[in-house]
Amino acid sequence: MNAPIDIARMLQPRPVPAEMIAALKARFGDRCSTARAVREQHGRDESPFEVPPPEAVVFAESADEVAAAVALADRYAVPVIAYGTGSSLEGHLLAVQGGISIDVSRMNRVLRINDEDLTVTVQPGVTRNQLNNEIRHTGLFFPIDPGADASIGGMAATRASGTNAVRYGTMRENVLALQVVTASGEIIRTGTRAKKSSAGYDLTRLMVGSEGTLGIITEVTLKLYPQPESVSAAICHFPSIDAAVKTTIQVIQLGVPIARCELLDANAVRAVNKHDKLSLREQPMLLMEFHGSAASVAEQAQGVQDVAREHGGEDFEWATTPEERSRLWTARHRAYFAGMSANPGCRTVTTDTCVPISQLAECIGLAVREADEAGLPYYIVGHVGDGNFHIAYLIDPSKPEQRDTAERLNDQLVHHALKLEGTCTGEHGVGLHKQGFLIDEAGVATVDMMRLLKRALDPKNILNPGKIFAL
Numbered sequence: 001m002n003a004p005i006d007i008a009r010m011l012q013p014r015p016v017p018a019e020m021i022a023a024l025k026a027r028f029g030d031r032c033s034t035a036r037a038v039r040e041q042h043g044r045d046e047s048p049f050e051v052p053p054p055e056a057v058v059f060a061e062s063a064d065e066v067a068a069a070v071a072l073a074d075r076y077a078v079p080v081i082a083y084g085t086g087s088s089l090e091g092h093l094l095a096v097q098g099g100i101s102i103d104v105s106r107m108n109r110v111l112r113i114n115d116e117d118l119t120v121t122v123q124p125g126v127t128r129n130q131l132n133n134e135i136r137h138t139g140l141f142f143p144i145d146p147g148a149d150a151s152i153g154g155m156a157a158t159r160a161s162g163t164n165a166v167r168y169g170t171m172r173e174n175v176l177a178l179q180v181v182t183a184s185g186e187i188i189r190t191g192t193r194a195k196k197s198s199a200g201y202d203l204t205r206l207m208v209g210s211e212g213t214l215g216i217i218t219e220v221t222l223k224l225y226p227q228p229e230s231v232s233a234a235i236c237h238f239p240s241i242d243a244a245v246k247t248t249i250q251v252i253q254l255g256v257p258i259a260r261c262e263l264l265d266a267n268a269v270r271a272v273n274k275h276d277k278l279s280l281r282e283q284p285m286l287l288m289e290f291h292g293s294a295a296s297v298a299e300q301a302q303g304v305q306d307v308a309r310e311h312g313g314e315d316f317e318w319a320t321t322p323e324e325r326s327r328l329w330t331a332r333h334r335a336y337f338a339g340m341s342a343n344p345g346c347r348t349v350t351t352d353t354c355v356p357i358s359q360l361a362e363c364i365g366l367a368v369r370e371a372d373e374a375g376l377p378y379y380i381v382g383h384v385g386d387g388n389f390h391i392a393y394l395i396d397p398s399k400p401e402q403r404d405t406a407e408r409l410n411d412q413l414v415h416h417a418l419k420l421e422g423t424c425t426g427e428h429g430v431g432l433h434k435q436g437f438l439i440d441e442a443g444v445a446t447v448d449m450m451r452l453l454k455r456a457l458d459p460k461n462i463l464n465p466g467k468i469f470a471l
Contacts, residue, residue: 044086104216258290
């Protein structure tokens with residue numbers, strides 16, 4: 001079993017020299033802030049960790065400005081952390097070694113829409129909702145939906161996925177090309193708009209998921225998809241979590257091209273009802289969505305409903321208008337905050353395992369039994385169509401023993417997933433929280449190879465140091 005993460009041990013601040021702050025202020029003017037409130041905003045994410053904030057925040061408005069800030073950081077060997085919307089869950093943006101934060105949220109332009117090629121190129125601060133609003137007139141959409149209105153740059157950096165991944169894949173499959181600022185402040189490009197290439201190392205895939213430790217993403221070229229002719233969402237209640245999960249497994253094994261398949265346990269449904277003033281039956285529930293022609297959507301839905309009935313599922317309750325579908329999916333996306341609001345003052349420790357679909361029922365069953373025995377309040381949500389699920393343990397931050405219990409449960413769950421040939425993180429990334437698990441999953445030799453890459457591309461260890469693994 002891994003020891004709980006020791007944040008105090010990981011704090012290794014490298015002070016920012018006064019002359020570097022002066023140089024940043026000379027270059028960026030009032031877009032370089034040392035105000036405590038601004039620094040604290042950029043020193044927190046949705047993780048439960050408390051870490052001192054960065055010493056300065058730079059609001060960049062172009063790739064050249066990012067490069068200028070990183071070049072200064074390189075000169076003074078000062079850590080630099082990219083910041084998008086601050087929605088990460090594993091401590092990715094926390095300044096464990098001090099340094100500066102580069103906020104790219106003002107780099108928020110859609111640069112090129114190539115609708116005839118089904119591609120788009122954006123700056124990193126563009127959010128997923130903004131992107132879909134700006135390309136709506138083309139009849140295309142970008143499907144990756146991690147729930148939060150995250151920035152595209154952050155989604156690429158953490159290899160995000162979400163509710164549509166079962167049909168459309170993750171950021172790994174949907175990023176074609178990048179512009180990246182290296183640790184020395186050089187601007188490079190990786191990939192092209194072509195759908196495939198055999199030219200050299202695949203640096204695009206190396207950067208996607210690198211969590212800002214190998215470069216800062218300043219431009220992203222993405223795949224787009226035609227908006228489906230017909231979209232229908234349905235909810236189906238089940239007598240147990242096991243029945244809902246077995247339905248999901250059978251649907252995927254039958255090859256039904258379902259677009260979304262989300263699990264909410266009774267605790268999550270109860271919290272969502274209260275938070276969003278819904279009246280869903282407080283039982284385990286699958287929330288599904290079907291894309292395609294009207295005929296194919298009807299065929300998919302009928303096939304899934306037949307499978308659900310075999311496992312005790314109720315008849316579908318349909319949401320076919322955009323407004324009805326939006327209300328359901330908004331409630332699903334707010335499940336994280338709904339769970340917290342149901343327990344005022346709590347913080348969450350959220351798991352993120354993913355297993356082969358055939359092992360999903362066993363993994364969730366083990367997690368539920370252990371959580372019930374521990375007595376901590378919790379809820380489960382999951383992108384179960386691709387084997388990924390989350391348990392959020394709700395803890396009182398004033399009671400360290402609850403945090404220890406949540407971490408013990410998380411540790412047990414991850415090791416169940418690894419034994420079932422799964423992963424410690426399906427979409428949140430490693431950040432601070434899962435560094436020990438990464439070694440358990442990949443092995444010491446593999447993580448050492450990652451360290452070699454990090455040292456080669458960032459010899460002064462200035463790009464988001466202390467994340468993924470310790471050097």
